[in-house]
Amino acid sequence: MNNTVHISGLGIISAIGNDVATNLDALLNERTGIAPITRLQTRHSELYPAAEVKLSDEDLGILANPRSMHGWTRTALLGLKAVKEALAHAGVDPQQPRVGFISASTAGGMDKSEPIYKQLFDDELPDDVAQYVGTHDPGEHAERIAAELGITGFLTNISTACSSSANAIMLGSRMIKSGQLDVVIAGGADALSRFTVNGFHSLMILDKEPCRPFDASRTGLNLGEAAAYVILESDVHLKARNAKSLARVTGYANRNEAFHVTASSPEGDGALHAMEDALNVAQLKPEAISYINVHGTGTSNNDGSEGRALQRLFGNSIPSFSSTKTFTGHTLGAAGAVEAVYATLAIQHNVCFANLRFTDPMPEAAVTPVWHTLRDQRIEHVLSNSFGFGGNNSSLVISAP
Numbered sequence: 492m493n494n495t496v497h498i499s500g501l502g503i504i505s506a507i508g509n510d511v512a513t514n515l516d517a518l519l520n521e522r523t524g525i526a527p528i529t530r531l532q533t534r535h536s537e538l539y540p541a542a543e544v545k546l547s548d549e550d551l552g553i554l555a556n557p558r559s560m561h562g563w564t565r566t567a568l569l570g571l572k573a574v575k576e577a578l579a580h581a582g583v584d585p586q587q588p589r590v591g592f593i594s595a596s597t598a599g600g601m602d603k604s605e606p607i608y609k610q611l612f613d614d615e616l617p618d619d620v621a622q623y624v625g626t627h628d629p630g631e632h633a634e635r636i637a638a639e640l641g642i643t644g645f646l647t648n649i650s651t652a653c654s655s656s657a658n659a660i661m662l663g664s665r666m667i668k669s670g671q672l673d674v675v676i677a678g679g680a681d682a683l684s685r686f687t688v689n690g691f692h693s694l695m696i697l698d699k700e701p702c703r704p705f706d707a708s709r710t711g712l713n714l715g716e717a718a719a720y721v722i723l724e725s726d727v728h729l730k731a732r733n734a735k736s737l738a739r740v741t742g743y744a745n746r747n748e749a750f751h752v753t754a755s756s757p758e759g760d761g762a763l764h765a766m767e768d769a770l771n772v773a774q775l776k777p778e779a780i781s782y783i784n785v786h787g788t789g790t791s792n793n794d795g796s797e798g799r800a801l802q803r804l805f806g807n808s809i810p811s812f813s814s815t816k817t818f819t820g821h822t823l824g825a826a827g828a829v830e831a832v833y834a835t836l837a838i839q840h841n842v843c844f845a846n847l848r849f850t851d852p853m854p855e856a857a858v859t860p861v862w863h864t865l866r867d868q869r870i871e872h873v874l875s876n877s878f879g880f881g882g883n884n885s886s887l888v889i890s891a892p
Contacts, residue, residue, distance in 0.1 A: 494668040494669075495726040496739060497726065497729050497739055497892065498835055499737060500579075500580035500582075500722030501720075502576030502678075502721075502832075503576070505544065506525070506544055506715055506819055507523070511576065511832065511836070514833075515840070518833065518836070518864070520864075523542075524715070525715075525818075526540055526541075526542075528541050530547070533685050533689075548565055552568055554568075555575070562622040564603045566632045566718075567631070567680070569716065570679075570720075571640075572718065574720050586640070589673040590673065592637050592675070593647055593649065593659040594630075594633035594676075595651075595824045595828070597823045598687055599629035607620045629650045632648075632680055642676070645666070652880040653786070653821070653824070655825075656678050657830075658827070659679055659828065660723070667725045673725050674723065674724050677720060677721055680719075681718075681824045695711075696790045697711045697712060698712060704785070704788065704789040704816060705798060705853060705858060706849050707852060707853045709790070712788040714821055714823070715819045716825075717826075718825055719825055721831055740888070743772055744765050747883055747884070748761030752880060753880050754792045755792055755796035755882065757792075758799050761884040765885055766874060780888075783812035783873070783874045784814075784833055785812050785876050786814070786877055797876065798853065802858065812858075812861065814846050834889040837870050842870070844861070849862040872888055
C-alpha cells in the first residue's frame with residue numbers, strides 16, 4: 492500500500508496578503524507586514540510593532556463570507572477564509588466521507604472575549620455580548636468552521652503554543668498514512684489579542700523595532716496574526732480523482748524536552764532531536780535538505796538555541812535557511828502552517844525566502860541566514876521548524892512531489 496501523504500491545496504491570510512498569491516508576491520519582493528499597531532486596542536500600540544491583517548472584522552467577514560456573522564470571532568473568520576481557499580485550490584469536497592479537520596489555535600476567541608469579560612458577571616447579557624460567551628476556548632473556531640462547511644468527519648483542535656499547527660499537520664499526516672482518513676484539512680488560526688501582547692510584554696521578549704532573527708543586535712520578536720491550512724491527501728485518493736500533488740509531507744517529529752516553561756535549552760537539545768527524528772521518518776540524511784524555514788523568532792534564547800542545534804546537526808554545511816517571521820511576525824498557533832505553506836511555495840518556485848534585516852551573525856552561534864531572496868534554486872526537501880513553549884519542538888519535512 493502506498494501511504495504517501497500529498498499536499499494538494501494551500502490557503503493563507505496574513506499580514507502580507509489575503510491569499511496565497513499575494514503572500515508569495517510579498518515574499519519574493521521582500522515586503523514585510525510588520526508595522527505600527529493600528530487595529531488592536533492596546534496600551535502598547537505605540538511601543539511595539541506587529542503584523543496585523545489589514546482588514547477590519549467587518550471587512551474580514553465580507554471576505555470569509557459565513558452564512559451569518561453571529562458569534563464569529565476574528566480567529567474563526569481568519570480560519571474560514573484560509574480553509575475555503577485551500578479547499579478551492581485542491582478541488583476537494585469537505586462533506587465527503589473520510590475527510591478530517593485538524594485545526595490549531597493558542598488564543599482562540601480572546602479577541603472577542605477580552606472586551607466583554609467584565610460584563611459576563613451581569614445578570615442579563617445583551618446579545619452583542621452573549622454571542623461571544625462560548626467563543627473563548629481555543630477549539631471553538633474549529634467547531635464553528637466545521638459546522639459552516641458541513642465537515643462531519645474527524646474533528647479536533649491542537650493547542651501546543653508555537654508548534655500547534657505543525658502538530659496539526661503531523662497528526663493529519665499520520666492519520667492518512669495509517670489509513671484512517673483520505674483527506675485532512677490541517678492548519679491553524681490566531682488573531683492578535685491584548686492577552687498575547689501583554690503576556691509577551693511581561694516576558695520582555697518583544698522588540699520595539701521590526702525583528703532581526705539570528706542577528707547579533709536582535710532584542711525580541713514581533714507578534715502577528717494569520718491563518719493557514721494545507722489539504723493533505725492520500726496517494727490513492729489523489730490519483731483516483733486525477734488531482735495534482737503540490738508537495739509531499741515525508742517527515743515529521745515532535746520532541747518535548749521540558750527544559751523550561753518558556754525557554755528552550757541553551758544547546759538546542761529538543762530542536763536537534765526533533766529535526767533528527769523528522770529526517771529519520773523521511774529516510775533522509777541531513778545533506779538532502781535544500782532549505783530550512785527555521786522557527787527564528789528573534790529572541791535571544793530561541794535563536795541561540797536553534798542556531799546551536801543547526802550546527803550540531805549539519806556541522807559546517809548548514810543549508811540555506813531563513814525566518815519568514817521577518818515578514819509575518821510570530822503568528823503563534825498558526826505559525827507552523829503558515830511556514831508549511833511557504834515551504835510548499837519554495838518547492839514550487841525553487842526559491843529560498845529572505846531573512847530580512849540580517850546584518851551581523853550572533854556570537855553564540857555564528858550561523859548566517861539567507862538575507863535576500865535566492866531564486867533559481869533546486870529545492871527538493873524543506874525542513875520546517877516550530878518550537879513552542881514548554882519545549883514542545885516540532886519539525887516537518889516537506890518534499891517535492
